[in-house]
Amino acid sequence: MTETPLHRRDATQIAADIREGRTTAVEALEIMQDRVERLNPQINAVIAHDFxxxxVAAEGLDKLLDRGYxxxxxxxxxxxxxxxxxVTGFQTTWGDPAMKGNMxxxxxxVVERIKRAGANVFGKTNVPLNLTDWQSYNDVYGGTGNPWDPTRTPxxxxxxxxxxxxxxxxxxxxGSDIGASVRNPAHYCGVFGHKPTYGIVPxxxxWKKPSNAPGDVAVCGxxxxxxxxxxxxxxxxAGDDPIYGAxxxxxxxxxxKDDLGDFKVALMLGSPVTETEAEYQDALRDLAEKLRAEGATVDERDPFEVDWEEYHLDYFRLFRPVTHARLPADAYQWFRDEVAKLSDDDDSYFAMNAxxxxxxxxDxxxxxxxxxxxxxxWNAFFQDYDLLLCPQAASAAFPRNEDQPREIREIEINGHKVPYNDQLFWAGISGAVYLPGTAAPIGLGAQSNLPLSVQIIGPYLGDLTTIRFAQLIEESFGGALCPPGYE
Known part of the structure; x- marks a missing residue:
């Protein structure tokens, strides 16, 4: 049996290898440095590093371990x-040229605490301007490609x-997540991502200067x-904010529950707000059959009766003020002026967003x-069901489109063009109501041959249950996926 190379192991296993003397923190860093230098230019994911x-930090960690710490x-x-x-010593720009040099x-x-847990943070990864897109490109660092296909979004x-x-x-x-910004990239790239219950991670x-307010809906995960x-x-x-969480x-x-067969879950495949690619729905139905074979109860249904279009609009009403508050005053005023010009029957994405x-x-x-x-x-639903399973987006990763304004972009779903932004429904279904959501890989699309995942939504503070269910899926049906050329 071929041993899994270090760069394909999970962090838990790498840490065990270091503790048990099979490798060192220095050796692990050198492997990552070599890969970043050789492979990162193909996708431009790591946009800053301090090897x-x-x-120096790795050498110190190895010395601590030698002393038994x-x-x-x-x-x-x-x-x-x-x-x-x-991160101390790095600039933080949010992809905004006006923030260049903000050291x-x-x-x-989060960084302080993950370092306390022993991690060695060597670099930073790319984002879209102001963290407001399902693609990752900006005028500070350029664009990032998906390692499965660099012409597609990560x-x-x-x-x-x-x-x-x-x-x-x-x-x-x-990462962070207000519009599936953790879950959506995990889905497109074939890895795991978790959006925590709102408020449990400081x-x-x-936050983007000059703000120091945490903002509604947004989480770190x-x-x-x-x-x-x-x-x-x-x-x-996770835990208290060091100042305001006292x-x-x-x-x-x-x-x-610790066995797939013990779970009762609902499967929601679509909504009136957004269309879902057929291969994705097929993959989720196939997952449902696998779960049933393990003894789980899987009911294909919505969690409850509600006007999902109004629910989606309320998500926008709750999270868009957070993102617009990051705008310069003149840009925000421009949006207010444009709203005054809109007709009452304008239901375009621009109108809804503005x-x-x-x-x-x-309001x-x-x-x-x-x-x-x-x-x-939701609370009533979770009295009868353990979890809700649903899509994470409308499809697998779509071709990059960094030229058109987001408001008018389209993507192809089931052979025809649909609005790019409709799929934000799957971000807001849990985000608007503060619930945890875990994205777990479920394989490659039958036609696209690109990663697909299931979104696992749990009750308030049910983070460990959604993650445990993801782990059971991983153990039974396979986990993170490796793109060709990055083995």
């Missing part, structure tokens, strides 16, 4: 993080994160080559009130 500094579950593991995190003088809380906004993991350029990653140090890495990484960083303690419930981004507090509060009604419906 000299990382080698292990910092944590990722001791010596070489990893990268999304460009939008503050971080302290680590984001996703966004954590596109560089997923591409680096899939290509074996990094052992672990942290966002301090992951891990990407990895295994589900067990997701769990270990989440537990390493007095509370996070206690995530442990999974109550109205939602400049919403009044009165936002009404959407927030409806959100809590939706949360009650």
């Amino acid at each position: 000299e500094g990382a080698k 292990c910092l944590g579950p990722f001791h010596g593991v070489p990893m990268t993080v999304k460009e939008s995190y503050n 971080a003088d302290a680590d984001a809380v 996703g966004g906004s954590s596109g560089g994160s997923a591409a680096a993991l899939a290509a074996g350029l990094s052992a672990l990653e942290f 966002k301090r140090g992951h 891990p990407l990895a080559r295994s589900a067990r890495d997701l769990e270990a990484a989440l537990l390493a960083v 007095g509370w303690t996070l206690n995530l419930p442990k999974p109550e 109205r939602a981004g400049t919403i009044s507090y009165y 936002w509060a009404a959407a927030d009130q409806r959100r809590y009604g939706y949360r009650d419906k």
Whole structure:
């Protein structure tokens, strides 16, 4: 049996190899450095690195281990993080040329905590401008390609994160997610991603200046080559904000079930908001049959009766003010002026986006009130079902389109063109209501031969259950996928 090379192992295994003397933190870093130097130019996923500094850190980690000290579950593991995190010694731009030279003088809380768990952060990965696209390109670092096919998107906004993991350029990653920005790239690149329950991972140090407010809906979450890495990484960083979390303690419930056959899940394949590619629906139905063969109960149904189009609009009303608040004052005013010109019957993506981004507090509060009604419906659903399984996007990774404005882009689904942005429905179904969602690979599309994943949605604070279900799928049917040429 051929031994799995280090760059294809998950972070948990690399850490075990280092602890048990089969390799060292320095050797692991050197393998990643070699791969970044040789292979990264093909996809431009890792856009900044400090291998000299990382080698000093690796030498220190090896010395600690020699003395009998292990910092944590990722001791010596070489990893990268999304460009939008503050990392000491690196600039943080969010892909915005106006932010070039913005050097971080302290680590984001997530970065600080993953380092405390022993990880060696050697670089940063690419993002779209202001983290607002399902592609990852900007005028600071250029564009990132999918390692399965560089002409296709790796996703966004954590596109560089997923591409680096899939290509074996990094052992672990942290991204962020307000519009499936962790889950969507994981889906397109064939790795694992987890969007935590809102509020359980501090966002301090992951915000664009001058803001220091955490923002609604948005979360920080891990990407990895295994589900067990997701769990270990989440537990390493989750907890109170060091300033505003005083007095509370996070206690995530442990999974109550540990066998696929014990689960009762619902499978939702489509919605009136977005069309889903037939090969993707077939792959999800095939997963359902495999689960049934393991003894699981799988019911093909929506979680509850609701106006999904209004639900989707409320998601926009809740998260678009967060992204528009990052705009310069003149750009925000431009959107307000454009909204005043819109006709009442204009339901284009631009109109929906502009109205939602400049919403009044009165209307936002009404959407927030409806959100809590939706949360009650979800709570009732999870009294009868353990999880909801559904798509993560409309299809496998689509061809890159970095020339057209996002508002008018289209993608091909089932042989015809559909609006690019409709598939945000699958981001908001859990995001709008603060629920955890895990993206787990389920194989390659029968026609596209590109990665597909299932989105696993669980109850509030049910993070460890969604991740455990992903791990059971991984153990039974296969896990992260390796793109040709990156073996």
